[in-house]
Each structure stands twice: as structure tokens, then as C-alpha cells.
Amino acid sequence: MLVLGGTAEARELAGELVARGVPVVSSLAGRVAAPRLPAGEVRIGGFGGPAGLAGWLRAHDVAAVVDATHPFAERISASAVAGAGMVGVPLLRLERPGWADGDEWPGVDWHPVSTMAEAAAALPALGRRVFLTTGRQGLAVFAGLADLEFLARCVDPPEPPLPPRITVLLGRGPYTVDGELALLRYHRIEVLVTKDSGGSMTSAKLVAARELGLPVVLVRRPSRPAPPPPTVRTVAAALDWLATIGRA
Structure with a gap:
């Protein structure tokens, strides 16, 4: 499993996967000097664009990718869609709801x-x-x-x-x-x-x-690559998706 991380949801997901005995690598962009590190293996730095990510996925025999990066991390999300598509690896987007998505903040x-x-x-x-x-x-x-x-x-x-x-x-x-x-x-x-x-x-x-x-x-959040990958809002839903493809 590859988790594109840097968020609280990414750390929670990595922890759940490690607890279940699923091999997972969390990838961090390296833009923060002292990031909070998730459980499991961690790599820091970019992949070199979609082709570089595709090569990494192929070389490491990755079964599935979860893009749990920040809602404003446009470049890596676009690379994830393109790179995973090049090698046919299933991709899920895990993105928490925005503050302005509903009626959670009346009066603001x-x-x-x-x-x-x-x-x-x-x-x-x-x-x-x-x-x-x-x-x-x-x-x-x-x-x-x-x-x-x-x-x-x-x-x-x-x-x-x-x-x-x-x-x-x-x-x-x-x-x-x-x-x-x-x-x-x-x-x-x-x-x-x-x-x-x-x-x-x-x-x-x-x-x-x-x-x-x-x-x-x-x-507002930037628009996502079209067509967007399957998207869930919670770690529990991400684990359910991984279970449906036999990866968790």
C-alpha cells in the first residue's frame, strides 16, 4: 500500500493498516521541517512527476494507492491520477469535508x-x-x-x-x-x-x-483532476474500499 500523506487522516489510515499487518509506505512531500510521522515505513520527497510515480509503483509492486494529501495539494493529486493510471493501480482519494460544505458553521x-x-x-x-x-x-x-x-x-x-x-x-x-x-x-x-x-x-x-x-x-478548494478517482471522506470508508479490493 502507498499512502500519499501529510494529513491527520493519512496518519490514522497508516496506523490502521499497520495494526492489521498490511505493509504500507507513507509518502510525505517534505515541505515541513519536522513533520508528524505515521506508523510504518515513510519516504520523504517527490517522485518526479507522473512517470516517476508510475515507475515507483511498478518497482515496489504496489497494490493500491490512497491519496490522503492536503485538500490544496493539487500537483501530487494530479500526479497520482496520472501515475496510477499508467500502471493500472487502483487509486482512492481520501479527503475530509470542507468547512463550507454544509450547515456545520451557522453564523460565520x-x-x-x-x-x-x-x-x-x-x-x-x-x-x-x-x-x-x-x-x-x-x-x-x-x-x-x-x-x-x-x-x-x-x-x-x-x-x-x-x-x-x-x-x-x-x-x-x-x-x-x-x-x-x-x-x-x-x-x-x-x-x-x-x-x-x-x-x-x-x-x-x-x-x-x-x-x-x-x-x-x-x-475555496481547487478543482480536482477530471475524471476524479473514487473519493471518500473518512478513514473508515477508505478501509472499506481497500477491503473491497482485497487490500486490507
Whole structure:
């Protein structure tokens, strides 16, 4: 089994497979300096595109692939579809629901956008003190907003260009509602910017923003390769899929 990982769901799936005696390799992109490692064998780094992934699958006699990467990891997901298709290896997409998928967050003042650039363009009309929780990549789109003050939370330090008035806070979830409320109040935040990552590890900021009545600029998830592979929302459903093909 190959699990394309880096998410909590990927780690949970790898743990379940190891517990069942299923040989599994978890592949991490290597973009985080000290990633949380799952159970079982781990490889770090890319495959060299779809052809490289296809060669790796063939060389390691992989029976099935589960793409459990981050909802915004477009490149590896596209490579997974193409690479697995080249060698005829079954592929499943494991992707948790987005925060804006249903009615789970009534009362949140959503401002959905399609790109980070659209998020930057929306900010001047929403507030001057901005909490950025979109990760360290892509912060360059905010660099021209010299009149706004930013608090950016990242796992690893971001690289320039950055907004001229920015404070970087290094941290990794899960976070608590009380902690997020204290952070927003201390920095006098007026607007939150986040990607629609979904999950519970970082959702406390949404509760805090709702309580304080702050607008939330939500960057929508990118579209997936067409046609998309079979997709499930939970680890349990992924295990059921693997059982149907005799791999778990």
C-alpha cells in the first residue's frame, strides 16, 4: 500500500493498516521541517512527476494507492491520477469535508474567494488587522498591502516577499477556542483569512471568529483532476474500499 500523506487522516489510515499487518509506505512531500510521522515505513520527497510515480509503483509492486494529501495539494493529486493510471493501480482519494460544505458553521460571516489573490483584494474593505492562516506559501500576494497589519501563523518560517507590516507566529494545531479567542483579542484582529482545509485541528479559529463577529475570507478548494478517482471522506470508508479490493 502507498499512502500519499501529510494529513491527520493519512496518519490514522497508516496506523490502521499497520495494526492489521498490511505493509504500507507513507509518502510525505517534505515541505515541513519536522513533520508528524505515521506508523510504518515513510519516504520523504517527490517522485518526479507522473512517470516517476508510475515507475515507483511498478518497482515496489504496489497494490493500491490512497491519496490522503492536503485538500490544496493539487500537483501530487494530479500526479497520482496520472501515475496510477499508467500502471493500472487502483487509486482512492481520501479527503475530509470542507468547512463550507454544509450547515456545520451557522453564523460565520463567510466571504468565499477562489484564489489567494482574490483574498488579498477583498481585505481592504473588510478590516485593517488581518490574521492569515493560509500557510507559509503564497504570502507574497499580500506583500503590496502596505496599509494593513498582518499576523501570519505558519508551521515553518515563511520566505519573502512578505507584507511590510507583518508578525509571524510559528505554531501547529490542534488549537483551542479559548486560545484562539485570546490571540484574536490580543492582536485586535478584524478579519480572518483561511483556506477551506476542513477538519477539527484548526477549526477553533472559526468558532472564535464567529463569537467575535469577524468576517472570514475563505479560499475555496481547487478543482480536482477530471475524471476524479473514487473519493471518500473518512478513514473508515477508505478501509472499506481497500477491503473491497482485497487490500486490507
